[in-house]
Amino acid sequence: MRFLKISQLIILSQVAIFLASCGEYENNTITVYVSADEQIARKVIGDFTSKTGIEVAWVGDTEASKTTGLVTRLRREVSRPVADVFWSSENIGTIHLAQEGVLASCSSTLTDAWPEQFRDQSGYWFAFSPRARVIAYDPKVTKVEEMPLYWWDYSSAAMADPRFGTTGTHLAVMAADADRFESFALALSGTPLLGGNSATVQAVIDGTAKYAMTDSDDVHAAVARGASVAMFLPRHFKGQGGGTLLIPNTVSMIEGCEHPEEAMQFIHFLLSDHVATLLAKSSSKNIPLQKKVAKQFPELLVHDPLQVDFIAAANRRNKTVENVMQVLKETSAE
Numbered sequence: 001m002r003f004l005k006i007s008q009l010i011i012l013s014q015v016a017i018f019l020a021s022c023g024e025y026e027n028n029t030i031t032v033y034v035s036a037d038e039q040i041a042r043k044v045i046g047d048f049t050s051k052t053g054i055e056v057a058w059v060g061d062t063e064a065s066k067t068t069g070l071v072t073r074l075r076r077e078v079s080r081p082v083a084d085v086f087w088s089s090e091n092i093g094t095i096h097l098a099q100e101g102v103l104a105s106c107s108s109t110l111t112d113a114w115p116e117q118f119r120d121q122s123g124y125w126f127a128f129s130p131r132a133r134v135i136a137y138d139p140k141v142t143k144v145e146e147m148p149l150y151w152w153d154y155s156s157a158a159m160a161d162p163r164f165g166t167t168g169t170h171l172a173v174m175a176a177d178a179d180r181f182e183s184f185a186l187a188l189s190g191t192p193l194l195g196g197n198s199a200t201v202q203a204v205i206d207g208t209a210k211y212a213m214t215d216s217d218d219v220h221a222a223v224a225r226g227a228s229v230a231m232f233l234p235r236h237f238k239g240q241g242g243g244t245l246l247i248p249n250t251v252s253m254i255e256g257c258e259h260p261e262e263a264m265q266f267i268h269f270l271l272s273d274h275v276a277t278l279l280a281k282s283s284s285k286n287i288p289l290q291k292k293v294a295k296q297f298p299e300l301l302v303h304d305p306l307q308v309d310f311i312a313a314a315n316r317r318n319k320t321v322e323n324v325m326q327v328l329k330e331t332s333a334e
Contacts, residue, residue, distance in 0.1 A: 029055040030084040030262045033070045036249065037217070040282050041087070047278070048269045054262050059083070068093065068164045074102050074254065084257040085266050087249065091127060092169045094250040095314040098124035104255040110268050118248065118289060127248035128271055129279040129286035132302050133170050134231040134244065136201045136212040136219050144232060151234045151244075152180055155187035157211035158200040162321045166197065166215055166247050171324055172317035173245055173308055174236070185324055193328060198222075205229055215247065217284030224283055233302065241307035246287065249279075 034041045038060055045056045061069045071093040074086060078101070086103070088094045097103050098120060105123040118127040135154055137147065148154060151174065162168040175181045192209055194200050200212035201219055205227045219231040233244040251270045253263045269275060276293040279286035280300060287302060288294045294301060 028053070028262070029057055030259045030266060031082055032056050032058045032085045032087055032266065033074065033083045034058050034087045035061050035070055035089045036087060037089075037284060040279065040284060043282070044270070044275055044278060047274070048266060051269070052262075052265055054265060056266070071097060075100065078102050078255075081254045081256045081258070083254050084259045084263040086252050086254060087270065088251075089249055090166050090169055090247050091125070091250045091310055092172065092314045092317050094125045094252055095120075095311060098122075098252070099314075102255060104253040104257065104260070106253050106264060106267060108264060108268070110271060114271060115289070125250045125252040126267065126271060127250050128289055129276055130246040130248035130289070131284065131286055132216040132231075132233060132244050132246055132305075133166065134214060134216050134219060134233055136204045136214050136222075136229055136231055137210065138204055138207070138228050139230045140228050141207075142210065144230070147232045147234075149234060151236055152184050154211055154213060154234065155184050156191060157213045158192040158194055158203045158209035159213040160197045160200055161193055161195065162324055164196075167213065168317055168321045169247060169313065170213070170245055172313040172320045173306070173310075175316055175320045176309070176312065177236075181320075185327055188324060188327055191328065201227075201229060217286065220285045221283050236306050240304065243304040243306055244302060245308065246302060246305045248289075249286070 032045070036044075041058065041060065045058055049055055059070070070086065070088070074083065074097060077083070086094065086097070094103070103124040106126075107123050111119065111123060111126060114126055119125070135147065135157060160167040162171050174184065192200075192203060194203060197214040197218045198221070200209065200214045201222050203209035204212045205222060216231060219229060222229045235244065236242050249270075251267050253260065253267060257263055273290055273293050276288040276290050277296070280288045280293065280297045285300055287300050288297060
């Protein structure tokens with residue numbers, strides 16, 4: 001047997017050290033699927049890494065298929081999970097994943113104390129920092145006093161394709177009132193259907209739509225750019241708990257993920273006052289759920305939001321969207 005030269009031993013030892021350091025790095029890196037806006041996600045993830053030292057490899061999605069594309073990917077990967085955490089900008093897709101066994105049940109002092117209305121009873125997901133469903137309008141064209149008071153009167157408003165994102169969620173929630181929703185859905189004929197909520201706001205800015213069904217963060221972003229646009233918060237019905245809909249972010253751990261301890265740290269971070277404050281100060285101006293943080297942002301609070309059974313809404317979402325798309329298809333063919 002020939003002995004290795006000292007130079008060869010040095011090279012081999014350096015390779016071994018390099019590989020070991022790579023393994024250490026990989027073991028300290030979690031994978032997060034994110035459907036929140038990229039600019040916000042980068043800031044939150046950067047703060048998390050600075051605080052914990054845990055690196056995050058994150059995967060985003062496009063505006064047109066936001067959330068929906070990642071939900072499909074998580075289903076496809078269920079037998080061999082790639083992601084450790086799913087941070088969704090809405091909750092219906094997350095509820096579906098929980099029902100399908102894609103998500104892991106989580107329990108800690110923080111998550112167990114999270115308000116019941118903002119968490120899954122079995123710990124599969126946790127809601128935080130919602131945004132409101134609003135009507136976008138141009139205040140130079142329409143006076144706020146002229147705005148219809150109820151969502152049911154906005155069937156002609158531009159809206160995003162309901163097969164993706166929060167529009168489908170909103171329609172599924174509205175469908176709880178079967179009689180009024182049937183009339184609303186039938187009146188959707190000729191409704192401009194666009195690629196995303198930001199596109200509906202742009203339609204109002206461009207003057208191609210008088211109203212747009214959208215999310216508050218898209219209006220805030222347009223206002224920050226100097227656009228002539230404002231938001232109005234219609235009600236769903238007169239009584240207590242009948243205001244506009246709030247759609248929360250959700251965070252959940254993936255069943256069978258590789259880094260459950262680090263994933264739980266990320267979940268705790270998203271539920272922290274720090275992130276609630278960061279999101280409230282961001283361009284999206286998300287609504288903080290924590291009372292201590294909410295006191296700092298009274299202008300963001302929505303008084304008397306709609307009381308919702310999101311599980312029931314999730315169960316009827318696909319059928320609701322299918323029916324709406326059929327109405328739009330039939331009217332476009334006439």
